[in-house]
Amino acid sequence: MADTALPMTKSAVVPSGTKPRRILSxxxxxxYGILIVVCLYYILPLWVxxxxxxxxxxxxxxxxxxxxxxxxxxxxxVKAWSEACTGLNCDGxxxxxxxxxxxxxxxxxxxxxxxxxxxxxxxxxxxxxxxVFFTILIFGSFIPxxxxxxxxxxxxxxxxxxxxxxxxxxxxxxxxxxxLTLLFRNYxxxxxxxxxxxxxxxxxxxxxxxxxxxxxxxxPIFVVALILQVTGIWNDFLFGVVYTKPELYPMTVxxxxxxxxxxxxxxxxxxxxxxLLTGLVPLVVYFISGKLFxxxxxxxxxxx
Amino acid sequence: MGGxxxxxxxxxxxxxxARDLGGPFSALYSRGERxxxxxxxxxxxxxxxxxxxxxxxxxxxxxxGGTIWTVVYSFTDxxxxxxxxWVGFDQYERLWSNSRWMVSIENLMFFGVLSLVFTISVxxxxxxxxxxxxxxxxxxxxxxxxxxxxxFIVTGLVWQWILNPQFGIEGIVRGWGWESFSFxxxxxxxxxxxxxxxxxxxxxTGFVMCLMLAGLRxxxxxxxxxxxxxxxxxxxxxxxxxVPMMRPVFITTLVIVAAGIIKLxxxxxxxxxxxxxxxxxxxxxxxxxxxxxxxxxxxQGFAAxxxxxxxxxxxxxxxxxxxxxxxxHG
Numbered sequence: 001m002a003d004t005a006l007p008m009t010k011s012a013v014v015p016s017g018t019k020p021r022r023i024l025s026x027x028x029x030x031x032y033g034i035l036i037v038v039c040l041y042y043i044l045p046l047w048v049x050x051x052x053x054x055x056x057x058x059x060x061x062x063x064x065x066x067x068x069x070x071x072x073x074x075x076x077x078v079k080a081w082s083e084a085c086t087g088l089n090c091d092g093x094x095x096x097x098x099x100x101x102x103x104x105x106x107x108x109x110x111x112x113x114x115x116x117x118x119x120x121x122x123x124x125x126x127x128x129x130x131x132v133f134f135t136i137l138i139f140g141s142f143i144p145x146x147x148x149x150x151x152x153x154x155x156x157x158x159x160x161x162x163x164x165x166x167x168x169x170x171x172x173x174x175x176x177x178x179x180l181t182l183l184f185r186n187y188x189x190x191x192x193x194x195x196x197x198x199x200x201x202x203x204x205x206x207x208x209x210x211x212x213x214x215x216x217x218x219x220p221i222f223v224v225a226l227i228l229q230v231t232g233i234w235n236d237f238l239f240g241v242v243y244t245k246p247e248l249y250p251m252t253v254x255x256x257x258x259x260x261x262x263x264x265x266x267x268x269x270x271x272x273x274x275x276l277l278t279g280l281v282p283l284v285v286y287f288i289s290g291k292l293f294x295x296x297x298x299x300x301x302x303x304x
Numbered sequence: 305m306g307g308x309x310x311x312x313x314x315x316x317x318x319x320x321x322a323r324d325l326g327g328p329f330s331a332l333y334s335r336g337e338r339x340x341x342x343x344x345x346x347x348x349x350x351x352x353x354x355x356x357x358x359x360x361x362x363x364x365x366x367x368x369g370g371t372i373w374t375v376v377y378s379f380t381d382x383x384x385x386x387x388x389x390w391v392g393f394d395q396y397e398r399l400w401s402n403s404r405w406m407v408s409i410e411n412l413m414f415f416g417v418l419s420l421v422f423t424i425s426v427x428x429x430x431x432x433x434x435x436x437x438x439x440x441x442x443x444x445x446x447x448x449x450x451x452x453x454x455x456f457i458v459t460g461l462v463w464q465w466i467l468n469p470q471f472g473i474e475g476i477v478r479g480w481g482w483e484s485f486s487f488x489x490x491x492x493x494x495x496x497x498x499x500x501x502x503x504x505x506x507x508x509t510g511f512v513m514c515l516m517l518a519g520l521r522x523x524x525x526x527x528x529x530x531x532x533x534x535x536x537x538x539x540x541x542x543x544x545x546x547v548p549m550m551r552p553v554f555i556t557t558l559v560i561v562a563a564g565i566i567k568l569x570x571x572x573x574x575x576x577x578x579x580x581x582x583x584x585x586x587x588x589x590x591x592x593x594x595x596x597x598x599x600x601x602x603x604q605g606f607a608a609x610x611x612x613x614x615x616x617x618x619x620x621x622x623x624x625x626x627x628x629x630x631x632x633h634g
Contacts, residue, residue: 125352140367146592146609151370206351235455286453
């Protein structure tokens with residue numbers, strides 16, 4: 001029915017099949033009209049961010065935020081990246097960016113490794129009590145983080161990694177575990193059991209089967225997990241602010257400190273450039289991954 | 305491994321039979337707990353148990369242990385450091401007589417109800433529109449979902465800027481000549497929650513739309529055919545047939561969105577910092593953070609976070625009962 005452009009020339013002959021629909025029917029105008037208006041609401045903030053970030057401050061003060069710039073300048077971007085101030089530090093968002101990268105890479109790797117092996121053990125090597133722990137894990141993901149914030153502070157302090165990047169990596173691994181384990185468990189249980197049995201008969205052990213069969217067969221779900229974790233960890237604010245020191249703050253925390261700082265004259269164009277810079281990583285991931293992103297959040301949510 | 309797998313299988317079958325009685329056949333039963341009566345139970349399946357250590361530690365130490373710890377210490381008078389000096393329900397009495405906490409709870413209820421109603425109804429309506437076999441579906445979906453990839457911090461800051469009275473929407477409409485036009489939700493305690501709502505809906509409805517669309521696509525085409533044969537109008541089919549059939553999707557969405565709302569924190573921090581007027585847009589998560597890490601009044605923070613846990617349980621337990629209780633016992 002998507003092909004509404006059927007030729008209508010021979011309308012005199014006996015009609016057969018479904019009634020062809022005109023493209024410009026009232027229904028379609030309504031339908032696409034509403035969708036386009038809705039999309040404008042969604043696009044608007046991105047448009048405003050980009051436009052504001054390439055205007056000079058005089059133009060921002062005069063003009064309207066939706067209008068394209070008269071004169072394009074990348075000065076706000078440069079300033080946001082390397083000169084914007086948080087408190088006494090004036091080395092820009094770049095510090096937050098590199099902190100975030102340093103947090104992101106080990107967190108993503110560690111959480112995916114732990115959760116995928118765990119999901120595999122839960123599907124193929126169940127032991128007494130494994131389902132109980134899994135159930136607690138899933139229900140635990142609904143516990144508000146605020147309840148566990150302080151016990152984790154104590155835990156990290158005892159381990160000597162409170163306030164370090166590694167402490168934050170551990171926290172991300174812990175809180176990524178429920179959703180990722182669920183994701184991997186569901187995926188692995190869709191792999192035919194016969195494969196596992198055959199490998200078992202062939203003498204492959206726990207790790208052999210994991211590396212030679214499960215891993216190569218489940219690359220798509222690893223990509224989904226990667227997308228989920230990269231966006232999730234990059235966008236985290238609460239853990240960053242609680243478990244790191246100011247000089248190690250991730251990008252989101254630093255961004256908030258820059259934009260919501262009460263000192264000085266507000267430079268809206270720099271603020272928007274900084275905001276856009278922070279949003280860039282998840283946006284790039286989103287636009288590259290396309291349908292896999294949808295699949296990731298749907299798999300994570302619906303089956304949960 | 306290596307070599308021809310079938311040959312190896314045969315060889316193993318022969319050798320295995322001689323080597324031990326379990327041999328390759330016991331391997332077939334390694335799923336589940338078929339061998340539990342045997343000695344060395346702890347060592348059986350050792351690799352799997354090692355692999356599950358992170359999960360076991362996380363569940364026992366962090367989820368269960370951490371939660372119990374916080375609940376226990378919410379009955380103490382911990383200030384700067386946690387200490388076990390019992391004060392009964394004092395912290396809770398103080399909490400519920402604190403006007404800031406009351407405002408937080410009222411805000412959360414108000415914001416929560418509105419954002420649940422709007423995200424779910426708007427999300428469903430958008431999904432229905434997207435389900436009309438439209439062209440450019442992928443483009444529309446990409447546009448509606450991209451805000452979900454952004455953090456609440458980014459969301460809050462962008463909308464703070466758009467709702468800026470001087471340069472944002474209000475300023476522009478006034479610039480068109482409508483001098484008395486007023487649209488400044490973020491600086492008015494009465495309307496600040498609507499400002500947060502606009503941003504929250506922008507970020508989250510695309511996601512709900514995707515969940516709903518997946519639900520709609522999961523409905524059997526025959527149902528539509530039957531409804532069409534019976535001459536039921538499309539909107540009526542949605543309302544009377546499809547919505548009831550999608551009950552599980554609605555419930556799951558409700559639980560996910562509700563659990564997210566209770567955690568609401570970043571968006572408020574970025575967009576309003578809890579203001580205007582100091583606490584017009586405070587939320588419980590903010591109260592917890594401020595008392596735990598700023599005011600150094602841990603006991604209050606623990607009591608407040610325990611209340612947050614309680615509110616999640618109020619949402620979660622009926623859902624878990626509906627979702628799992630019926631199946632297991634029925």
